[in-house]
Amino acid sequence: MIVTLTANPSVDRTIELDGPLERGEVQRATRITNDPGGKGVNVARAITAAGKLAVAVLPTRPDDPIVLALRDANVPYRAVPVADAVRVNITIAEPDGTTTKINEPGQVLSPDALDALINELSREAVGARWAALSGSLPPSVPVDWYATVVRSLRGRGCSVAVDTSGEPLSALIAAGRASAPDLLKPNAEELAELTGADLAEIDNDHLAAAAAARTLVDGGVGAVLATLGARGAVLVTADGSWFAAPPPIVPRSTVGAGDASLSGYLLADLDGAGPEDRLRRAMAYGAAATSLPGSTMPTPADTMPDAVQIERLDPPDRPDLPRTTGPPG
Numbered sequence: 001m002i003v004t005l006t007a008n009p010s011v012d013r014t015i016e017l018d019g020p021l022e023r024g025e026v027q028r029a030t031r032i033t034n035d036p037g038g039k040g041v042n043v044a045r046a047i048t049a050a051g052k053l054a055v056a057v058l059p060t061r062p063d064d065p066i067v068l069a070l071r072d073a074n075v076p077y078r079a080v081p082v083a084d085a086v087r088v089n090i091t092i093a094e095p096d097g098t099t100t101k102i103n104e105p106g107q108v109l110s111p112d113a114l115d116a117l118i119n120e121l122s123r124e125a126v127g128a129r130w131a132a133l134s135g136s137l138p139p140s141v142p143v144d145w146y147a148t149v150v151r152s153l154r155g156r157g158c159s160v161a162v163d164t165s166g167e168p169l170s171a172l173i174a175a176g177r178a179s180a181p182d183l184l185k186p187n188a189e190e191l192a193e194l195t196g197a198d199l200a201e202i203d204n205d206h207l208a209a210a211a212a213a214r215t216l217v218d219g220g221v222g223a224v225l226a227t228l229g230a231r232g233a234v235l236v237t238a239d240g241s242w243f244a245a246p247p248p249i250v251p252r253s254t255v256g257a258g259d260a261s262l263s264g265y266l267l268a269d270l271d272g273a274g275p276e277d278r279l280r281r282a283m284a285y286g287a288a289a290t291s292l293p294g295s296t297m298p299t300p301a302d303t304m305p306d307a308v309q310i311e312r313l314d315p316p317d318r319p320d321l322p323r324t325t326g327p328p329g
Contacts, residue, residue: 011069080117134259137164144168159183163184206231
């Protein structure tokens with residue numbers, strides 16, 4: 001089982017246009033969708049759609065639209081009661097795949113609500129394979145809260161994955177090895193901010209991305225899955241580094257692509273896959289999400305793992321090892 005934590009959930013409203021967004025003009029939508037959202041909720045949706053068990057832990061009112069949406073999607077959840085409604089995030093999607101997001105800040109969570117979230121997560125984590133802590137933190141939540149959550153999960157028997165950004169991500173890494181997750185999933189910009197690497201180099205050279213990710217693994221993180229947008233993704237562990245080139249797709253919406261990538265990785269791990277195939281599945285899921293409308297999470301039938309090309313990289317700290325290319329054989 002996989003349990004996810006979404007401290008700042010949302011209802012994701014996607015508005016699709018039939019042409020480019022024109023500021024200051026009146027335009028008509030061709031399609032509008034509303035999905036239960038927040039990064040951890042998205043992961044739980046993708047895991048459930050693959051036929052595996054996932055439980056989403058989140059703060060919400062019992063009558064909130066997100067609860068009804070989770071029920072409709074048959075996603076098990078554990079709700080910590082709060083007073084305010086879940087935020088609504090708006091995505092404007094253009095035909096060429098360009099997306100513009102407008103995110104509300106989210107509800108204020110009391111210290112009691114934060115403690116209740118940790119307690120609920122800890123209960124569900126017993127017997128789980130992974131706990132995935134995903135997304136931004138609502139206003140007033142301490143920026144080092146994810147570090148607190150990771151420490152609370154030690155001894156529960158599950159591995160911990162974290163996908164966040166900004167100050168919460170920096171605070172997690174600054175907290176040191178005691179709070180280092182088993183898997184970290186930054187994008188290129190987050191990887192550059194964390195490591196001080198040059199963003200342009202990471203964007204244009206997957207070897208530079210792998211070298212930056214290696215510094216995080218050397219600092220105690222178990223593995224780094226760095227998504228590089230249309231260029232692909234890299235996976236760095238203590239045993240080596242790999243690069244994945246994406247399959248050919250027609251982009252439709254990038255919303256949730258990173259969440260789908262994390263889901264693909266976790267699903268492959270549940271199946272006992274090695275690092276190359278975990279990366280392959282992550283890349284296939286992220287690409288599939290990009291080809292789907294709004295924040296739709298892909299099913300296995302939407303993915304093309306056989307079209308993902310994997311390259312084994314020389315680990316930056318082991319230049320004596322040879323490089324091999326192509327899919328693992």
